[in-house]
Amino acid sequence: MTDRLRLRISPCPNDTFMFEALLNGRIPTQGLAFEVGFQDIEELNEGVSSPDGPDISKISYAVLPAVVDRYALLDSGSALGRGNGQLLVRRRGDRSPIRRVAIPGELTTANAMLLRFFPSIVDRTPVLFSEIAAAVERGAFDAGVLIHEGRFTYERHNLELVADLGALWERQTGLPLPLGGIVASRELPAEVRRTFDRVLHDSIAYALEHPTVSRPFVREHARELDDEVIDRHIALFVNRYSLTLGEEGRRAVRELTGLPDLRLGWEPLHGS
Template sequence: MKIAFSPCPNDTFVFHALVHGLVPGAPEFDVTFADVDVTNTAALDGRFDLVKVSYAALPWLLEDYRLVPCGGALGRGCGPLVVTRPGQRIETVAVPGDRTTAYLLFRLWASTPYQIKVIPFNEIMPGVASGRFDAGLVIHEARFTYQRYGLTSVVDLGQWWEEQTGLPIPLGAIIARPSLVDDATGWIRQSVRMAWADPAMSRDFVKRHAQEMDDDVIDGHISLYVNNFTEDLGAEGREAARVLLTRAADANLVPAVDL
């Protein structure tokens, strides 16, 4: 069975038990490591059975897949940031994919038109720090490290979203082929619970795939993005996703979709 998720610590932590044959009854998995800016479009051809994508990409994917109500990244205080050099006038903004939730939030927030440059997310902070771009839309561990590049935050889009809606921010979703959703829900929930029960079990796997992060950043990343919504999306999580995609459709940013 083919599965794709990012090499980020939250995903490797969540899926360690599942892809290492530790979840009873789960099949063997062929794993592809790819960030969501890649899987958001790679999933369009249906090549994966289970795949991590952005919530913002769901309108283009729900013809062939269904949302799995666990395993994703959704929460509070974990949204993307717009960062820049102090005092910099902003005209160009580097973003990590045009179907990411980060970019969708940026488009809902921005009242000024900007020149947008789509680049891999790990190139954004160095690009802003060097002057290649005026500002960057950063995600994942960049919440913990942008100050190391001498950058400052212009806006926390997660905080903005929470103030606007009172809801958590839906970032990354797990989707599966329709026939697999029930089984996948059970497998992933068990994998999450096993990760929480024994965090050291996945440590080597997480560090092997992390992008040169120290232990404090890895631990902060996991604690921020792996939470109760990862185990069970629940009514509040579904409402957050519904409101995000409804507002985006009303603004003609994505096709309308029924979650």
């Protein structure tokens, strides 16, 4: 159908779990082929912000408004739900003022949530998400915002919870929190975007129906190799919204991004 699509996702268990079937030939890909790269979420956000961005990419929802003219949000592949938000943590027992905070990237939804609920914290430093807990533990920062596996393992680093940003969002909006989604370049033919959306849906459905098949692939890329942590990560971030956003998911994305019209996939946003 087309040349190999440049696909970029994170190495985190929710992404590798969802994409394993389509990348490893377990489902028909309808003529699509892929050149895949694994990147940290901030690298993914920067990639779609560049002129020569990938064809398809995972992004933080916070960056969607900046790239919506060039990338269309797909209906499948989102990390969106309840009880899955970012955690603001600090060293256990530390009661000094929080001034310096490590964040997983300036373009991330985590940073957007910190700004939304703690606007007075202006000293925010991007740090690779998997290194934030250790950096806070050794005193390099007063606090850090944890995403992905970090929310399950921070107590190992002698850290304690300051605020669950996702819980704050849910109390304020009544909606699930949109963390990340999959976008496709508007330079791709509409039929290619439509086909990829269907294939990704089928890949996620296959993973949910055969949850153990993807484990070697997931472990190959995971930063945290503990099977219990991987299982908790997948269970939290891969859900019904991953298969399809649905009306509630679209309302949540509109609330976070401020985009008034969120028609998906092969349809252009804003009717253009």
